[in-house]
Amino acid sequence: MHRIDCPWCGLRDEAEFQYQGDASVAPPALDARPEAAVSAVYIRTNPRGWHREWWHHVGGCRQFVQVIRHTVSHRIAATGRPGDELEFLHE
Numbered sequence: 848m849h850r851i852d853c854p855w856c857g858l859r860d861e862a863e864f865q866y867q868g869d870a871s872v873a874p875p876a877l878d879a880r881p882e883a884a885v886s887a888v889y890i891r892t893n894p895r896g897w898h899r900e901w902w903h904h905v906g907g908c909r910q911f912v913q914v915i916r917h918t919v920s921h922r923i924a925a926t927g928r929p930g931d932e933l934e935f936l937h938e
Contacts, residue, residue: 852926855908863906870899870913894918899933 849861875883900914915925924935
């Protein structure tokens, strides 16, 4: 089981969180064409390696947490609040 370090609550089990998607993709502008929204939501790559993600702490503070996680080993390198610049070492 993963242990995710929530910036508000501290270290918690993964069961308290819900994966919310890719944090490296910016949402399209409100006046963008519908195709841009479809692309942003449904057309994704399947990255191998380090990936920036959103996790929602549904079993705790209900805040969104940025997580940098390796998609193969599932190792978590960094966590932070939305807007934080997360720094981590690539291996």
